[in-house]
Amino acid sequence: MKKLGSVGSLAIALAMLCGGTRSSAQQSPCPDVLNDTFGSASGAGPHVEIRILFDSTSARHLPTFAVWAHAAGTDSVQTIYVTCKGAYDRWGRAVSRPSALPVWSGVRRDEGLATSGDEIDALTTATPRGRDFTIRWAVPPEFRGKQVDLYVEVNVSFDYNEHYTQDEAPNGQPSLVWRASFHAGDQPAANPIALLIGHGEVRGANATIDPDLSGITTARDLFRSVQVSYRPAGTAPPPRPPR
Numbered sequence: 001m002k003k004l005g006s007v008g009s010l011a012i013a014l015a016m017l018c019g020g021t022r023s024s025a026q027q028s029p030c031p032d033v034l035n036d037t038f039g040s041a042s043g044a045g046p047h048v049e050i051r052i053l054f055d056s057t058s059a060r061h062l063p064t065f066a067v068w069a070h071a072a073g074t075d076s077v078q079t080i081y082v083t084c085k086g087a088y089d090r091w092g093r094a095v096s097r098p099s100a101l102p103v104w105s106g107v108r109r110d111e112g113l114a115t116s117g118d119e120i121d122a123l124t125t126a127t128p129r130g131r132d133f134t135i136r137w138a139v140p141p142e143f144r145g146k147q148v149d150l151y152v153e154v155n156v157s158f159d160y161n162e163h164y165t166q167d168e169a170p171n172g173q174p175s176l177v178w179r180a181s182f183h184a185g186d187q188p189a190a191n192p193i194a195l196l197i198g199h200g201e202v203r204g205a206n207a208t209i210d211p212d213l214s215g216i217t218t219a220r221d222l223f224r225s226v227q228v229s230y231r232p233a234g235t236a237p238p239p240r241p242p243r
Contacts, residue, residue, distance in 0.1 A: 030084030030126040038081055038125060039136040046139040046184055046232045050080070050150065053132055053224040062127040063222050065154035066104035067135055072147040072181075077107055079123055080137045087124035089115045098204025099171050104153045106207025139184050139230075150192075152178040153200065154222050163215030164202060173219040175200035177209050180228040187232060194226035
């Protein structure tokens with residue numbers, strides 16, 4: 001067997017420290033965010049623009065978040081976007097972190113969305129760095145003409161407070177969930193308001209949304225706002241609401 005030199009040994013040790021080595025076929029590297037917009041939507045069909053205002057430059061850890069849509073009264077659900085760690089369930093030394101995005105994890109199971117492959121690759125980037133990130137979504141046929149609930153779930157690690165201590169909540173405060181609702185019909189929606197509606201289970205034991213926000217403190221500031229615009233087929237991309 002060929003012996004590794006010091007440089008080779010060091011490279012393997014660093015790779016193991018960052019989560020182990022994998023073959024190139026197994027790797028799903030997160031694409032960099034080259035601008036402040038993800039996805040595309042032309043005027044050919046109905047489209048939605050989700051604009052998230054947040055400040056990741058001052059946070060100790062970058063947040064992870066996911067965006068998905070559900071057609072009310074149906075089984076139609078679709079992931080629109082998820083940041084890298086959540087997409088691939090890679091958390092450095094942690095093999096898995098079910099408490100990170102527990103509500104979206106339930107959606108993922110319903111969709112049968114894997115943690116590797118082209119399907120998840122197309123939905124993810126590294127966590128955006130900056131204050132303004134826009135996601136554009138072309139509304140698929142099964143959502144058209146229906147009431148659509150659009151969800152955003154966000155979390156950041158180790159944001160402990162007096163209600164969520166390190167002993168009771170290993171990763172800090174639970175994920176927070178925002179929701180906006182609109183009718184994906186022939187008329188534009190007048191900038192539906194996204195509201196903070198609850199949090200995920202703090203240890204990731206289930207995918208339910210708990211409406212009790214009484215113990216949440218700094219996690220409320222992860223997003224300044226979530227702005228949603230809907231435009232039907234044949235209309236221009238939605239104008240940006242004011243900051």
